Amino acid sequence: MAVYRNLSIRQKQVVWAWGFLALPIVFYCVIRFYPTLNAIILSFQSWNLLGPREWVGFDNYVKLWHDPVFWKAFRNTFVYLILGTPISLVLSFLIAYQLDKTRLLHGTLRALYFLPFLTSTVAMAWVWRWFYQPVPIGLFNNFLASMGFAQVDFLNSTTNALPSILLPAIWAGLGFQIIIFMAGLRAIPTSYYEAARIDGVSSWTIMSEITLPLLKPTIVFLVVFSSIGFLRIFDQVFNMTTNNPGGPLDSTKPLVLMIYQTAFSSFDMGYAAAQTVVLFGILLVVSLVQLRVLKEKP
Amino acid sequence: MSEVKASANSLMQARVAKGPRDPWAVLRWTLLAMGAIVMVMPIIYMLSASIKYPFEMYDLNIIPKEPTFENYTYVLSDGRFLRWFGNSFLIATLTTISAVFFDALVGYALCKFQFRGRTFVFIAILSTLMIPTEMLVIPWYLMSKTFGWLDSYWGIMFPGVMTAFGTFLMKQFFETVPDDFLEAARIDGLNEFQIWWSVALPLVTPALSALAIFVFLGNWTAFLWPLIVTNSQDLYTLPVGLTTFSVEQAVEWELIMTGAALATIPTLIVFLLFQRYIIRGVAMAGLKG
Numbered sequence: 089m090a091v092y093r094n095l096s097i098r099q100k101q102v103v104w105a106w107g108f109l110a111l112p113i114v115f116y117c118v119i120r121f122y123p124t125l126n127a128i129i130l131s132f133q134s135w136n137l138l139g140p141r142e143w144v145g146f147d148n149y150v151k152l153w154h155d156p157v158f159w160k161a162f163r164n165t166f167v168y169l170i171l172g173t174p175i176s177l178v179l180s181f182l183i184a185y186q187l188d189k190t191r192l193l194h195g196t197l198r199a200l201y202f203l204p205f206l207t208s209t210v211a212m213a214w215v216w217r218w219f220y221q222p223v224p225i226g227l228f229n230n231f232l233a234s235m236g237f238a239q240v241d242f243l244n245s246t247t248n249a250l251p252s253i254l255l256p257a258i259w260a261g262l263g264f265q266i267i268i269f270m271a272g273l274r275a276i277p278t279s280y281y282e283a284a285r286i287d288g289v290s291s292w293t294i295m296s297e298i299t300l301p302l303l304k305p306t307i308v309f310l311v312v313f314s315s316i317g318f319l320r321i322f323d324q325v326f327n328m329t330t331n332n333p334g335g336p337l338d339s340t341k342p343l344v345l346m347i348y349q350t351a352f353s354s355f356d357m358g359y360a361a362a363q364t365v366v367l368f369g370i371l372l373v374v375s376l377v378q379l380r381v382l383k384e385k386p
Numbered sequence: 387m388s389e390v391k392a393s394a395n396s397l398m399q400a401r402v403a404k405g406p407r408d409p410w411a412v413l414r415w416t417l418l419a420m421g422a423i424v425m426v427m428p429i430i431y432m433l434s435a436s437i438k439y440p441f442e443m444y445d446l447n448i449i450p451k452e453p454t455f456e457n458y459t460y461v462l463s464d465g466r467f468l469r470w471f472g473n474s475f476l477i478a479t480l481t482t483i484s485a486v487f488f489d490a491l492v493g494y495a496l497c498k499f500q501f502r503g504r505t506f507v508f509i510a511i512l513s514t515l516m517i518p519t520e521m522l523v524i525p526w527y528l529m530s531k532t533f534g535w536l537d538s539y540w541g542i543m544f545p546g547v548m549t550a551f552g553t554f555l556m557k558q559f560f561e562t563v564p565d566d567f568l569e570a571a572r573i574d575g576l577n578e579f580q581i582w583w584s585v586a587l588p589l590v591t592p593a594l595s596a597l598a599i600f601v602f603l604g605n606w607t608a609f610l611w612p613l614i615v616t617n618s619q620d621l622y623t624l625p626v627g628l629t630t631f632s633v634e635q636a637v638e639w640e641l642i643m644t645g646a647a648l649a650t651i652p653t654l655i656v657f658l659l660f661q662r663y664i665i666r667g668v669a670m671a672g673l674k675g
Contacts, residue, residue: 092428097572098500104578105499109507112492115548120514123525130524147486162582183421186414193419200422203429206653206664208607210625214632215432218639225639227431231446259425264668271669290563309672320518323609323625329634344610351524352614364521371518 090219125277130361137355148362158363160338161346165319167343168254169374172318176258176265177310183262184269185299198270205263213327216256217243243328246339253340257324261317272306273299308382312375319371320344344366429650434542434641443640461631467648469620470627477542479624480551484547485601486594492548494582495555498568508557518657523614530615541615542623546605552597555671559593560586596667606653624649 092103131148135141152158173216187197204212219227220242229239242252276299284294300307322344326333334341343363351360397526435443436457437601440452526545527536535541557659563586587594612623622630628649632642657664 097617101499101578102501105457105495105501105504108491108578110497111509112488112511112548112553115488116514116550119526119545120517120550121510121520122519123529126525126528127521128553152439183418185495186418190411190415190418192415195661197418197422198665199657200426201659202665202668203654204425205668206603206657207429208625208628208646208649208653210607210609210628211432212428214628214642214646217426218435218643219428219431221639225637227444227446229445232619256428259428262425264672268672269666271673306673316518320520322520326609327629327632330629347520347608348614351527357524357528359526364518364524368518368521372516373640375516 129365130358131365133358135227135357148359161341161343166344170316173315178263180262181269181288184266188273201266202263204260209323210327213324217328231289246336249340253324253328272303276302414574432643432646435640436647457640461644470622470624474624478602481546481605482598482602485549485552486598489552490556492553494515494560497557497560511550511553537617537621542612559590563589596671599667600671
């Protein structure tokens with residue numbers, strides 16, 4: 089105590105700073121950095137949870153390269169991304185842009201658009217799964233039938249199942265993106281628009297010269313954020329295909345589901361760890377490429 | 387910084403239209419209203435199905451001819467849902483308290499204290515944002531196995547008791563707290579912890595509540611990790627329980643919808659009560675991300 093009292097104010101602050109940080113530093117080392125390292129190490133080993141961990145070099149990665157299921161999952165993951173991100177961003181921008189201009193029941197409309205964001209993914213996956221059932225159960229097919237249209241096979245078809253699972257994922261994320269876009273739109277000073285109007289600039293020019301460029305930080309954030317979300321899709325797929333996870337015929341299986349099955353159904357821990365390292369690499373590369381491309385544009 | 391707050395706050399008022407009257411206003415409003423109805427339709431149909439008897443379950447009408455609460459009594463009768471509900475509530479609450487406390491503590495230390503290694507610690511914590519949870523679940527599972535954390539509340543909670551996102555968010559918001567306030571408190575003889583707790587924290591309450599909303603919601607709906615770490619039904623969280631329950635019911639969709647409704651109604655009520663704060667909080671946290 090006497091030692092502490094003799095310290096200068098600056099030195100006391102240093103003591104307090106490390107006092108504040110002590111427990112968190114332990115946490116980040118033990119719960120974040122050590123497991124990351126462990127996952128990387130494990131990806132070079134073979135282990136079924138019971139026997140000893142054996143070094144196998146790059147075997148897991150080689151096996152992955154020759155695994156058709158992996159390439160299927162890889163392709164699916166990117167289909168979720170390539171369809172999901174643009175569709176949800178364009179939709180949410182259009183809605184936010186128009187909603188920003190309306191006054192009648194503004195708050196209510198905004199709340200309705202935002203509501204799905206607060207629902208539990210698992211609960212909603214089952215709701216949509218019900219909608220997608222064939223006649224006489226599923227809502228969509230009953231509706232089509234009542235209009236005299238042919239039935240659509242949503243979840244049991246290898247071509248329709250992935251978009252059918254993607255739709256609720258887009259739906260659930262839209263509200264968040266709309267709110268962020270609206271906040272971004274509000275941050276643009278109205279004087280810019282007034283000046284443009286006085287100059288008689290067309291509304292298309294206002295959009296491309298004022299709104300979109302000034303909205304760029306928001307767009308960059310949402311592109312990266314929603315891409316990471318789609319690349320990590322799991323809850324919806326798992327719950328909408330529980331009888332045959334990732335099916336039919338692996339046509340909806342994303343990487344995270346493959347990782348889950350490899351680790352916790354087949355207990356092939358090393359192989360699963362290698363898949364997580366690949367997922368990490370994909371997330372890193374996609375984010376960096378997006379940041380590079382979006383930030384460079386004039 | 388204050389711009390973010392201002393623009394998040396400005397969401398609360400509709401922008402007053404200036405200039406000439408917009409001829410497209412009626413069409414725009416109609417389309418937006420239709421879109422909004424489509425957005426909430428799945429939730430409406432879920433609620434509607436949960437109060438229907440099987441005989442009209444698959445009709446397209448929203449308001450049942452004979453509404454019933456029998457589905458709810460049935461689903462709640464074996465007590466499992468209440469148990470899962472309690473588990474989720476307890477876990478989400480404790481995790482939120484812990485994350486908000488520690489993230490604010492770390493954010494403050496990294497923002498207001500001068501010491502060697504500050505930037506390094508900040509970058510190190512921030513870099514963990516790049517690591518996906520999926521990469522960590524296998525090592526976490528092994529760790530839980532070793533320490534006997536499988537099938538326990540602590541096992542479900544431990545990965546989330548601090549968040550890098552929250553730390554970053556709080557650091558940003560503490561930048562807005564003037565150093566003079568802290569200096570004045572120092573002269574008054576408060577120690578650094580007291581200054582943080584009673585001077586700095588009250589000045590960033592909007593940020594604290596924004597973070598709390600995010601952490602709570604994230605934990606309330608978390609699925610992958612609770613699915614992995616729990617084994618016995620007594621420790622399931624609501625999403626994991628709902629999956630198990632729905633798989634059991636298989637074809638009794640009105641019961642599955644009732645379960646889904648039970649998992650959704652609490653967040654709907656909270657949202658309706660605190661709508662303005664939640665939307666502002668989400669905008670604020672999102673804009674800082």
